[in-house]
Amino acid sequence: MFTSPKYIDVILPLPLKGTFTYCTDEDDLLVGQRVVVQFGARKLYTAIVKRIHDKKPVEYQAKPLLAILDEAPIVNVVQLEFWDWIAKYYMCNLGDVMSAALPSSLKLASESQVIIHPDFDGDMGELKSDEVLLLNALSHQDELSISAISKLIDIKSVFSLINDLIRREVVQIKEDLRDKYKTKTLSIIYYIASYKKLENTKLTDKQQGLVTAYLKMQQNNPSKKWTVAQVLDKTGFSRAIFTALVNKEIFEIKREEISRLVQSQQEIIPDKQLADFQQKALVEIETSFAEKEVCLLHGITSSGKTEVYIKLIEQQLKKGKQVLYLLPEIALTTQIIKRLQKHFANKVGITHSHLNNAERVEVWKAVQENNDKKVQYPIMLGARSSLFLPFSNLGLIIVDEEHDPSFKQHQPAPRYHARDAAIYLANLHKAKVLLGSATPCVESYYNAKIGKYALVEMHTRYQGIAPPKIQTIDIRKAHLKKQMKYQFSPEILTSIEQTLSAGKQVILFQNRRGYSPVLSCGTCAYTPNCNSCDVSLTYHKWNNHLKCHYCGYTEKLPEVCPSCSANDFEDKGFGTEQIEESLRALLPEYITKRMDYDTTRGKNAHQMIITDFEQGRIDILVGTQMVTKGLDFDNVALVGILNADSMLHFPDFRAYERAFQLMMQVAGRAGRKGAQGKVLVQTYDQENKMFRLLKANDYASFIDQQIEERKLFNYPPYNRLIGITLKHKNQRKLDVAADGLASLLRKSFGNRVLGPEYPAISRIRNYYHKNVLLKIEQEGSVVEAKNILQTIVGRMQEHPDFKAVRFILDVDPV
Structure with a gap:
């Protein structure tokens, strides 16, 4: 036991x-508890005890x-170890990791x-007297x-006092007012009248009708709790009639606390019988886990990868383990959520x-919860941030669409990759990782081929349906022959109509x-550009506005050209709108909708x-990569x-890989049930070798080709990359800083340093950007390289000329 006084090391939610x-x-x-500490002259923060x-x-x-804010730790030891690794590997501050990991409500600060x-x-x-004093002041x-x-x-302990009042719903933090969700309580109806009371109370016909209707509802659903709104909606009676019955003490209304977490209403379905090839894949995965972690x-x-996932999840639940199911964008995966909830x-x-x-x-607490009577989540479905949840007994992590x-997290720090971080987290829990995809990334496929990961393949569609037939259309010829109608070649338009x-x-992808x-x-060729970024403004016709997709700047479409006063604006290129x-215009008899960022902003x-x-x-569904x-749609025959x-045509070594993946993925939406689907690809470059492999559904050959090219130019998976971006509002100062950094790096790393170069969009939100790229061989010491890099960057940040950079x-980077 420690002697008094003792000391604690804490993590603060600050970029330090x-x-x-x-x-x-x-x-x-205890380690993992939240405590309140003073940092600086006046500010108080919630910190996590680390040691x-x-x-x-x-x-x-x-x-x-x-x-001390908590009776028990809200962060466990494994989480703290994971935070340490994230901070070290991704070269960021421990406070950045804490800020990303904890829900905002667990991070009170004195500015709140x-x-x-x-x-x-x-x-x-x-x-209590202190609480009354605070309430009087707030009034x-x-x-x-x-x-x-x-x-x-x-x-x-002012924080403890405030936390207690928040829990009892006496006060709240102002930020909570921005939430557009229902409150934690509902008005529940209780029938409180005895038979004798009902006999002796004079009721109108309508009041008697409401009582009879409610008792019938209660008889049909004895365990259900009915809200006022539900009863009035189902019975069709007015609120005035119900209020009169409350006043006559026939009904009572109680405000009852409910969980904010929506409970599944899905009907449980029996397990599906796996097809032979799925069963074979399942056995191979189980066997591989005996030897390899991934x-x-x-x-x-x-x-039918999801059906295989469900079988593996069932096995983990029988062992009493937790499962994390990672998806790239949770908001777009309604169908997978429903399928898992049905099981x-x-x-x-x-x-x-x-x-x-x-x-x-509440999600955080449900993952921690050990009491069977409370909400528990042994299976968590989430996007990349769900890696930070307080798992204590993780058995399996599934990374779908890996x-x-x-x-990959881009802004703000930590700039972690959920797939790679999941592998380390699983290692801490002695759990297994399953990476799933129809189009695995080059690095994962290479790791499987060299034996670092196990590899299991399924080359057959469920129920033996043939893969979609992919055809390319040369729109260069269609343009020359003036056969194009709007954005469509004759072939694609005919196929849509048929x-x-x-x-x-039909699904159309742009x-x-x-x-x-x-x-x-x-x-005069004048083009409206963003005032804060080096990029042209995108035209949105639905509100007749021009918008920058980088900083959000918006302006109305000018009636005449600001340069020459002509009324002659022309659009170049086309988007989903x-x-x-x-x-x-072409097919008015059919319903067309689009699915992109602009149409999916609502909850x-x-x-x-x-x-x-x-x-x-x-x-017809028109969409961006969201589609x-x-x-999983049964009736889509054409993509x-x-x-x-x-x-x-992007200056990025991953451009072909991403294009191939996107096209194969969108092609996979066609013909999932019934007859073979059809995919039509419009291109000016029909002879590109990538399209030959796409038409043959030959992803393995495409990956092999990409691996050879990357070996030639020293890119992943043969080299590790670290990107350094420098930002400053003064372009000249940025040039000096970037050149100085590159010069210092070359003294240590030689020709492994590329740049500095301006990116395609060199100014965003009035900050100029310049990039330096560092390549490190797989056999080299990445840890040593990071230490050298941090020392050089630290030295530059201390220089008075570069403090604002x-x-x-x-x-x-990806």
Whole structure:
């Protein structure tokens, strides 16, 4: 046991290196608990205890710990070890990792504003004197910062007091007002009248009718709790009639706390019998896990990978283990969520960016929960951030669509890759990892081929359906012969009409939203550009606005050209909005909808579009890469890719890999049930060798070809990459800093340093960008290279000329 006083190292949710030491005489302190500490002259923060020891800091006087917020740790030891690895591997601060990992509601800081909870009834009878003092102050001032409350109430544990009031819904943090979700309580109806009371109470016919209707509802569903709104909706009676019955003490209304986490209403279905090739894959995966920690499941589109995942999840649940199912974009995977809930009901938890702060806290607690009577989630379905949940007994991590670049975090730090981080997290839990994809990334496929990962393949579609037939269309010839109608060649237009006439549906893919990416004056060639970025403004016709897709700047479309006053604007190129308009002109008798960022901003907008398409209320679905992810439609017979070349011509060594993956994925939406599907690809470059492999569905040959090219030019998987981006508002200062950094790096790394170079978009939000790329051989010491890089960057940041320059380090950029 430690002698008094003892010291604790804490992690603060700030972009600062390492931990900070505080002193305390608390005996019941545990690693992983939240504590309140003072940092700086006036600010208080919630910190996480990382280590408890008896070593006094040498360089500074340790400040005292102010309060302990939790009875039990909210972060476990394995999580802290995982945070350490993320910070070291991805070259970021431990505070950045804490900020990314914890829900906002668990990170109170003294800048937060406290207000009276809108549901507080004003009853202060049970409140303590300090709590009454705070409520009186808030009744005179609408809001108070936590630092102001600290001055008002002279106690050490002001955070504990506020947390307790938040829990009892007396006050709330102001940010909670931005949440657009239902509150935690519902008005539940209880029938309280005895038979004698009912006999002796005079009721009108309508009041008697409502009582009879309610009793019948209760008889049919004895365990169900009915809300006021539900009863009035089902019975058709008015609120005035119901209020009269409450006043006559026939009914009683109680406000009852409910979980914010939506419980599944799906009907449990019996397990499906796996096809022979699926059963073979399942056995191979199970066998591989005896020898290797990671297995890559390469199954073509519609081969039934999800059914194999379900069998593996069942095995883990029988062992009492937890399962993490990672998806690239959780908001777009409604169908997978429903399928898992049909098998596992309320054992499946979901976390994503559409949850509010309070819901995220409840998910966090449900993952931690060991009490069977409370909400528990042994299966968590989530996007990349779900890696940070407090798992204690993880048995399996499934990374579905493992090739997807959405698994990489770009802004802000930590810039981690969820697939790679999942492998390390599984190693900490002694769990297994299954990577699944129809189009695995080059690095994963290479690791499987050299024996680092196990490889299991499924080359057959479920129920023996043939893969879609892929054809290319040379639109160069169609343009020369003036056969194009809007964005469509004669072949694709004819196929669309034939498909729709047969009662089937069509998906059209164009990886660009908006109406037109460029608008220019036909007289003087003036092009509207963003004021803050070096990029043209995209035209959105639905609101007649020009918008920058990098910083969000918006302006109205000018009536005349600002340069020459001509009224002659022409659009160059096309996006999903223009395609939707063209189809409505060409095929007005069919329903066309689009699915892109602009049409799926609402909480359930994507789900409504998917449901409408599933149920046949939409004939043609036009979309960006959203339509390639996690969608399984029975009635789609034709997929059209309207501009394949736009995906190929990027100055990026991964451009062909991403284009091939996207086209194969969107092609896989066709012909998933019944007859063979058809895929038409419009291109100006029909002879490109990539299209030959695409038509043959030969992904293995494409990967082999990519691996050879990367070996020749020293790119992954043969080399590791670290990207360094420098940002500054003054272009000249940025040039000096970038040249200086590259010069220092070359002294240590020689020709392994590429750049500095401006990216394709060199200015965003008034900051100029310049990139330097560092290549490190696989057999070289990556740790040593990172140490050298951090030393050089640290030295430059200390230089007075470069203090305003931002240095962004990105390990394994994608």
